[in-house]
Amino acid sequence: MSESVTPLEQLSAWKALETNAASLKETHLRELFTSDPKRGERLTAEAAGIFLDYSKHRVTDETLKLLLQLAEESGLRAKIDAMFRGDKINITENRAVLHVALRAPKSEKIFVDGKDVVPEVHEVLDRMSVFADSIRSGKWLGYTDKPIKNIVNVGIGGSDLGPVMAYEALRHYSDRDLTFRFVSNVDGTDFAEATHDLDPEETLFIISSKTFTTLETMTNAHTARAWVLGKLEHQAAIAKHFVAVSTNAAEVSKFGIDTANMFGFWDWVGGRYSMDSAIGLSTMVAIGPENFRALLAGFHEMDEHFRTTPFEKNLPVLMGLLAVWYNDFFDAQTVGVLPYDQYLKRFPAYLQQLTMESNGKHVTLDGRHVTYETGPIFWGEPGTNGQHSFYQLIHQGTKLIPCDFIGFFKSLNPLGRHHDLLMSNVFAQAEALAFGKTAEELRAEGIAEWLVPHKTFEGNRPSSVILTEKITPATLGKLVALYEHSVFTQGAVWQIDSFDQWGVELGKVLAVRIIPELENTDEPALKHDSSTNALIRRYRAHK
């Protein structure tokens, strides 16, 4: 239950933004830049070593003033305070939302139901550190006394995407003598390919599941157990080759993992906000406890920036408000996330769960169907690869796609001219999207008249450019927290619960009902719609 609030569209800032958007529809970024030569320096913000250029957005000072007013009228300040205070802002699950506590220093106190949760967070971190060190130093031995060389994280959604993304992003800092694999899909191919060249005697599985009931993860975990026992033959091997990360101790021990080898977290950590909890165990083993703590410190720095900085200089707030602007006033359906660093190749996939599981909601906190658009579709690929694939549509297609370009001043692999060539593309793409190329410019170049329309770039396509020094554990933490809090800002404006995920339930329930219909040898009496019935019959006939 929640108290009712003023509907979003009745807020005065919302109404004023509608008028502002209508007046801006025909205004080109070229005009905005020409009329304000300092725009490119003015519409920027910097905090925690992250620089944001938001000048290439279709906004005026009036727009920005109204967006900030919208944040105020939406009660964003009070909502931020409520989250950091540990209030149960995930109202449909009656839970606090405290991923920020996962990276709080020991000196902080954050209460849930009257209990300070910070000491528990640090206790788990300390246990994780001991475990990670014992693997990294070769002290943790498998059942046949061989050191562990391979770590396989088994998990899905937030129990997979964060660990994979962080491992890929921080590979440079990882122990190269260890092999890391990630199994998520219930498709047996995932497990088979991840383990085909591994020796069970040298392999440790981290079974990562908040609930420890997720179909995919439990299926893969049982397959992993059979794989290990297939070679090692004794149940006692399980204790040496399996650890668990979960909130569900009962299910962990039912599976056969000693709870002494379980790393816990709490119901106030959402799956998609959990890469900095014990779910990050594989990350910690890969990069070491010290680097993991640097990652947490990066998160915390951005948390503090979000919590304390006035909205007009607050990076996540600005990004969140700009996302609302295009989504609700320009009919933009999607956001492109374009990291110009190969290490961030899984960052867009990670953001997809963070953003879309959080803000893909169609009712407000007080249960009304929204009358405006909520969460946009996030997608992307690292640059420059995307340029040779889908950028054509961003430049000359009919859809407005605001983009986030993410670039770094320094490469972790400085090779000849590579990094300058890479970064020249960041700046060039943002420039081309904003300013385009006019028919007059083409004619001046002598382009044949019939080709002019094809070669014209309308421009006026908005983007942010985010720059920071180089990929480090700390910068990764800052970047993830930047998006987490941008998502929070959007959800606060849209008056939705960004922290539940009921939308994934129905499909899971129906799949469980269908499993026996595929496996039974007797012809089952199918009670689905005619399409589902026919598909199941066809599958049974051909499998």
Ligand code: F6P
């Ligand atoms: O399918 C949705 C979801 O609940 C995600 O929110 C979560 O990250 C994922 O499943 C995995 O859940 P678990 O960690 O409990 O296995």
